[in-house]
Amino acid sequence: MADEATRAVEAILMVAEEPIEPHLLAELLEVSPARVEELCATLAAAYEADDRGFVLVKVAGGYRFQSHPDLAPYVERFVLGGQSARLSAPALETLAIVAYRQPVSRAQVAAIRGVNADAVMRTLQQRGYVDEVARDPGPGQAILYGTTRLFLEKLGLNSLADLPPVADFVPGRETVEALERGLGVAEE
């Protein structure tokens, strides 16, 4: 017999429109946030064991119900057209710079990419992936950008800590050597 707190989590998440943070659930259920995390883990495991067509996930700091990724072909037939346009390669590269270097100004992004970043940054902001998060305290008070909650949701991440470490992308020995050869650094 499922206990009331577990059932209440299911009921609330069923009517929620965005990820619900554990501390809010804890407040509503009058249990500790740690207990909420336990309950949610148990539920998620139960759905998986029962081979349900939905999953309970933690994304952008909260819990929510989602369709099982296996069933994307069916769901996409249903929500046809709801897919947002994919980001271009320059937009992705810029998004990565913001994600890993935030808070960061447009000028800093442009310096890394070697091109003016205004158009791409505006696209990312329009799409809701990045937003202004602060002002540079230094002279000029440049606007500093960071990634948004929507960014986490779109990438299925619970927090920025779940981003793959940037070290994973630092070019390997072979690439570095190829570049060095290209620039004539390494002697042949």
Place this chain on the structure above:
Amino acid sequence: MADEATRAVEAILMVAEEPIEPHLLAELLEVSPARVEELCATLAAAYEADDRGFVLVKVAGGYRFQSHPDLAPYVERFVLGGQSARLSAPALETLAIVAYRQPVSRAQVAAIRGVNADAVMRTLQQRGYVDEVARDPGPGQAILYGTTRLFLEKLGLNSLADLPPVADFVPGRETVEALERGLGVAEE
């Protein structure tokens, strides 16, 4: 082991915003409507047997997930706490489209958002933020929607003219001509 059709029903109903009619599910799953009814009955029974906090019900001729009536006190607490009381991102986007494009038909809103807007429009209308303002004079005489006085009050606006402009993202005629001259496109 749950079969694929059963899991697909769960996945589709999980992301659906309104009750889904059996014949639509049947089409999506490529099974008979009778089979859909069977699957849904089996699922509903399973959730009840597992003592889940949600139910699968048939309302208005379609199936949908709902919170279990037993747990209404928790859901109410969630609602009254104000945490559920923000418009979802899709709803806010829809409201914004109506605000900036009014008078506008549901079909036009759907075309801009790329998804069916009926459920969201109904919510907005229920809340008194948008209302029917006219009929399209063209064939079909679609209902045209606009924002209400309540909407202006809630946003602290005197009139629609006080909405922050969005036009600066679309260059005006003069700008375009100036650009063309700058690019050497236009004949001198």
Place this chain on the structure above:
Amino acid sequence: MPYEVSTPVYEGPFDLLLHLITREEVDLWEVPLAAIVDAYLAEIERMGVLDLEVATEFLVVAATLVELKCRRLLPGPDDVELDEELALFEARDLLLARLLECKTFRDAGSALARLAAAAGASHPRTAGLEAPFLEITPDLLAGVGPLDLRAAYLRATAPRPAPRVELDHVAPVRISVAEVVEELASVLPSAGRMSFRRLTAGLPTRLDVIVCFLAVLELYKQGRVELDQAVTFGELDVRWTGAPTGAGDLAAVDTYDG
């Protein structure tokens, strides 16, 4: 080795250079100098006059490459100054570091795309409250301001396939050459002689330096300064000669204000 420089649209000098080195898998030293220069010139031409900053980046990268290559063609390291050699190594290392950084974020961007694609297979439930609860819901627009509405509108209308004129390349130049000419005319007479490097030492952006350079050329054209450069790429000396001109001439200076 036959070499063709294809010119798709590059996102800046690092993109082009990465392409030349990695995707084409060529040793830059085996590519004729002219081909490298052509590729860069083609890029700059494609950009037209619109983005001076990018054009400058391209030029800096191209110049570094050409210099590296020239140096390599020279007989031996013995006959070049040690300082110059070190400066060249430094430029090359800087270029390498920036290329590596650029490549890092490009690969990170692809990883983000993979994450987004995986996450996109699982759709969230957003059905919201059932009708009975809607009636007890407090104000849904609490905390929503006009700017939130505008942001939502822009989000909703963002992925537009229709071609638009992008204004973003037209970075407005905040300083005009005329202003800098005026400024120099007030600073230089007392200084007498000053190197261009010192003249531009405090300037925040490359664009300011360029504008200052144009201003110096303008003064030279007006016969008010003498320019002297002992060696190629060496210090540029600016000497005030002070041939007087009226204020009317200053007004005639071209403005480069975007």
